Amino acid sequence: MNLYEKIIALYPNLTADDFAPEGTIQLQNDSDGKGDYIKEWNHPTLAKPTQEQLDGVQ
Amino acid sequence: MSTVKSKKLQVGTDATSSNNFTIYQPATPDGTLRIGVGNADSPTEVGRFNSSGYVATNAPAFSAYNNTNTSFTANTLTKIIFNVEDFDTNSNYNTTNYRFTPSVAGYYQVNLSYKMETVANRTVLSIFKNGSEYKRMIDVQSTYTRYTSGSCLVYLNGTTDYIEAYGLSAATLSGVANSLNQFSAYLARAA
Numbered sequence: 001m002n003l004y005e006k007i008i009a010l011y012p013n014l015t016a017d018d019f020a021p022e023g024t025i026q027l028q029n030d031s032d033g034k035g036d037y038i039k040e041w042n043h044p045t046l047a048k049p050t051q052e053q054l055d056g057v058q
Numbered sequence: 059m060s061t062v063k064s065k066k067l068q069v070g071t072d073a074t075s076s077n078n079f080t081i082y083q084p085a086t087p088d089g090t091l092r093i094g095v096g097n098a099d100s101p102t103e104v105g106r107f108n109s110s111g112y113v114a115t116n117a118p119a120f121s122a123y124n125n126t127n128t129s130f131t132a133n134t135l136t137k138i139i140f141n142v143e144d145f146d147t148n149s150n151y152n153t154t155n156y157r158f159t160p161s162v163a164g165y166y167q168v169n170l171s172y173k174m175e176t177v178a179n180r181t182v183l184s185i186f187k188n189g190s191e192y193k194r195m196i197d198v199q200s201t202y203t204r205y206t207s208g209s210c211l212v213y214l215n216g217t218t219d220y221i222e223a224y225g226l227s228a229a230t231l232s233g234v235a236n237s238l239n240q241f242s243a244y245l246a247r248a249a
Contacts, residue, residue, distance in 0.1 A: 002131045002230065016228055019133040021182055021191065027134040031156065036134050 003027055003036035006057040010049050018043065068098040075100075118160040119244035120144075120151040128233040130174070130225060135184070135191075138172060138223045138233060140241040156222055156241075163216030163249040169242045170195050170223050171207035173234040179203075180228040185210055187221050199228075205238075211246065 001009070004027055008014055020026035026040040041048035070078030080094045080101035090108045094101025106113050122140035130136045141153045150160045160166065168185055181203045183195040195208025212221060223241045225233065 002134075004132050004134055004230075016133050016180070020135050021184070021194070021197075021226060027131070029129075029131065029134055029136040031128060031137040031139050036131050039135075 001057060003038070003054070006054050007049060009057045010053060011046050014046070066098040114245070116148070116162055117245040118148040118150045118162055120146040120158060121240055121242035122151055122153065123237045123239045125235050125237070127235050128225070130227045130231050130233060132228060132230045133226065135224045135226050138225050138241070140223065140239070157220045158243055159218070159220040160214050160245065161216055162245055163214065164245045165211055165213050165247045165249070166243045167209065167246045168212055168221060169207070169209045169240060171205055172225060172239050173205050173236050174225060174227060174231070175204055175234060181206055182226040183208055184224045185212065185221055186224050187212055188219060191224070192221070213249070216249070
C-alpha cells in the first residue's frame with residue numbers, strides 16, 4: 001500500500017482534490033530512492049498523520 | 059590605401075582593464091575571431107565568430123531523455139527521471155538528481171515533453187525551480203493521454219538556482235522510458 005492509499009485509509013473522506021497540486025496536502029517523490037513523503041500538510045481540520053499511524057495501516 | 063595586419067586589436071584604453079575589449083585571433087588559429095574583455099595582453103573570451111557568424115561560447119544548453127521508467131503514485135508529485143543526455147554543453151545537467159543548474163545567469167527557455175500514458179486520469183507536468191513548482195506545463199484530464207509537453211522561460215542566477223521536471227497522475231502508473239522524451243533548456247538571454 002502506497003502513502004496516498006494509507007492516507008486515504010486513515011481519512012476516507014479525503015478526495016483527490018485535497019491533494020496537490022491545488023489541494024492542501026502535497027505528497028512528493030524526488031526519485032532519489034527514498035520513496036513518497038508528505039511535503040506539505042495544510043489541511044484545515046485533519047491532523048498530519050504520524051509515522052506510527054501510517055505504519056499501522058495494513 | 060594601406061592594409062593593417064594584426065593578431066590583436068584592443069578597443070579602449072581605460073585604466074580599468076575590464077572596461078576595454080580586445081578583438082583577436084587565438085594563439086593557434088582555428089578559423090575563429092575572438093572577442094574578449096580586458097586588455098590585449100590577457101583578454102577573457104566572451105564570444106567568437108566563425109565562418110557561419112556569431113557563436114555564443116558560454117551559453118549553456120542541454121537536452122536529456124530517459125531510458126528508465128519513472129513510477130508515479132496516485133496524486134503524488136514525482137520528479138521525472140531524465141537520466142541520459144543528448145548533450146550538455148557546459149556540464150550543467152546532473153543525470154543523478156535530474157537537475158539543471160546553469161553556470162551562466164540569464165533567462166532560459168525550458169522544454170518538457172513526456173510520454174505518460176493515462177486513461178481518463180488527470181495528468182500534470184510542471185517545472186520546479188529551487189524545489190517549488192514554478193510553471194505548470196500541462197494539466198489535462200482526457201480520455202487518453204499519450205505525449206504531454208510544454209515550455210516556459212525562467213530566470214536562473216547562474217550559481218544556485220536549479221530546475222527540475224515533475225509530473226503527477228491521478229492514478230498510479232509508470233511513465234514510459236523513451237528516447238523521444240525530452241527535458242531541455244538553453245540560455246535565451248544573458249542577465
